[in-house]
Amino acid sequence: MIKNTHLHCSSAVSYLSVSGITGSIRMNRYTMRLIFPVIFIFVVVCGCTEHKTDKKATTIKPNIVLILSDDQAWTDYGFMGHGVVQTPNLDRLATESVVFTRGYVPTAVCRPSLMTLVTGLYPHQHKITGNDPLSSVADVPDFPREELLVNVDNIPTLPRLLAQQGYLAHQSGKWWEGNYQRGGFTHGMTQGTRHGDKGLTIGRESLDPIYDFVEYALSEEKPFFLWYAPFMPHRPHNPPQRLLDKYSDKDLTPSIARYYAMVEWFDETCGQLIDFLDKKGLRENTLIYYVCDNGWIQQPNGNGFDFGSKQSPMDGGVRTPMLISWPGKLKPAKREEIISSIDFFPTMLSIAGIEPPANLPGLNLWNELSTGKPIDRKIIFGEAYGHDIIDKDHPEASLANLWCIEYNWKLILSYDGRIEGWGRFTHDEMRKEPVRLYDILNDPHEKVNLAEQYPEVVARLTRTIENWYPLKERKLLVIK
Numbered sequence: 001m002i003k004n005t006h007l008h009c010s011s012a013v014s015y016l017s018v019s020g021i022t023g024s025i026r027m028n029r030y031t032m033r034l035i036f037p038v039i040f041i042f043v044v045v046c047g048c049t050e051h052k053t054d055k056k057a058t059t060i061k062p063n064i065v066l067i068l069s070d071d072q073a074w075t076d077y078g079f080m081g082h083g084v085v086q087t088p089n090l091d092r093l094a095t096e097s098v099v100f101t102r103g104y105v106p107t108a109v110c111r112p113s114l115m116t117l118v119t120g121l122y123p124h125q126h127k128i129t130g131n132d133p134l135s136s137v138a139d140v141p142d143f144p145r146e147e148l149l150v151n152v153d154n155i156p157t158l159p160r161l162l163a164q165q166g167y168l169a170h171q172s173g174k175w176w177e178g179n180y181q182r183g184g185f186t187h188g189m190t191q192g193t194r195h196g197d198k199g200l201t202i203g204r205e206s207l208d209p210i211y212d213f214v215e216y217a218l219s220e221e222k223p224f225f226l227w228y229a230p231f232m233p234h235r236p237h238n239p240p241q242r243l244l245d246k247y248s249d250k251d252l253t254p255s256i257a258r259y260y261a262m263v264e265w266f267d268e269t270c271g272q273l274i275d276f277l278d279k280k281g282l283r284e285n286t287l288i289y290y291v292c293d294n295g296w297i298q299q300p301n302g303n304g305f306d307f308g309s310k311q312s313p314m315d316g317g318v319r320t321p322m323l324i325s326w327p328g329k330l331k332p333a334k335r336e337e338i339i340s341s342i343d344f345f346p347t348m349l350s351i352a353g354i355e356p357p358a359n360l361p362g363l364n365l366w367n368e369l370s371t372g373k374p375i376d377r378k379i380i381f382g383e384a385y386g387h388d389i390i391d392k393d394h395p396e397a398s399l400a401n402l403w404c405i406e407y408n409w410k411l412i413l414s415y416d417g418r419i420e421g422w423g424r425f426t427h428d429e430m431r432k433e434p435v436r437l438y439d440i441l442n443d444p445h446e447k448v449n450l451a452e453q454y455p456e457v458v459a460r461l462t463r464t465i466e467n468w469y470p471l472k473e474r475k476l477l478v479i480k
């Protein structure tokens with residue numbers, strides 16, 4: 001029925017158009033006055049019919065909302081057992097979600113981590129290994145920031161694939177890959193400079209651009225994808241005074257009080273967004289996925305981060321809780337398995353009914369999420385690079401670490417990639433113990449390096465890592 005209507009309209013419009021062109025020379029004004037209103041009405045009627053047909057076909061697809069924290073440690077949530085910082089809104093979301101307390105991102109720097117979410121690839125595959133091109137060392141050739149953007153042009157992205165299937169996709173907050181449209185979003189805020197320019201006002205100033213977009217998507221009767229990636233709790237740590245006062249009253253250094261107040265401010269914005277979706281009656285058909293792009297351990301007496309968090313392959317850098325909520329479809333549960341943000345891309349494509357690209361490293365977890373069946377994967381992997389990219393085509397050039405987690409064991413290997421530019425201290429510190437083996441179930445803060453005690457585990461997992469990512473140039477650093 002729908003198909004017939006569509007064909008009928010198309011052929012009628014074509015016929016009238018052709019007649020209009022070929023016969024126009026012989027038409028007098030009277031005939032034109034009679035015929036053109038008829039053509040106009042026909043086109044409008046047919047156009048409306050087609051439009052409505054599109055809407056009906058797409059309304060069954062679920063909306064997808066990504067909430068992406070920026071620079072927050074895996075410990076810093078009420079639902080993860082933190083005794084001081086308060087996150088009541090994410091705690092509430094956790095009670096409504098499948099909660100993975102052992103989630104991981106493959107690399108602990110903003111831009112590569114975000115690029116993994118939109119492509120489902122490891123940094124050595126999408127080739128965005130750091131935040132910026134290196135531009136300050138005489139013997140390393142400069143390249144313009146623009147040259148990194150070709151990667152997002154050439155790799156299928158989640159918003160682009162969703163938009164091709166009738167979704168409207170909105171970007172707000174952090175976004176490094178040029179204008180939002182370059183990543184395939186249909187709507188958005190970022191114009192194309194570092195971090196995300198105008199997009200960075202989201203959450204900190206208001207959520208109005210998101211509310212307006214959702215209202216528009218509803219009026220269009222289209223499914224939507226929201227990329228909510230506010231610049232929070234990321235520096236500048238300038239929380240509202242009421243929240244700063246709350247944490248300043250506790251026995252905390254001013255730096256930690258500021259960071260905790262930022263975490264709670266971010267949490268408030270998550271609550272506002274979720275309440276809005278509730279008020280609009282959208283939760284039943286909306287999946288919310290929560291993840292943080294990388295960790296942050298606040299220096300007690302400074303503005304920066306401590307070793308073992310941002311940039312680092314230690315759990316303080318790469319571990320994050322992941323929450324997946326879809327009322328009515330997913331039963332809330334706490335899961336012990338390890339998952340990785342490489343799974344986000346294929347899983348979201350699956351719920352939107354889209355065939356994922358071939359050879360993705362991540363898993364489509366929809367079956368395991370909806371049935372509660374265990375995830376059939378024994379090991380996950382990750383990487384660390386210099387913050388500044390030395391060679392845009394060869395990720396190995398600035399490779400610092402490869403790592404894997406197999407249940408309780410985590411092995412971190414250091415390599416001799418060249419690290420230049422911003423934030424070297426993390427890598428200098430890592431190289432002091434170039435082979436690190438931790439029992440992260442019993443030692444979640446990675447205090448005791450067991451590499452010398454369990455050489456057979458180190459040897460076995462080293463082989464596994466090197467089979468996963470066979471290096472061409474880099475050499476493993478050894479225990480001295």
Ligand SMILES: [Ca+2]
Binds near residue numbers: 109110234293
């Ligand atoms: Ca970040």
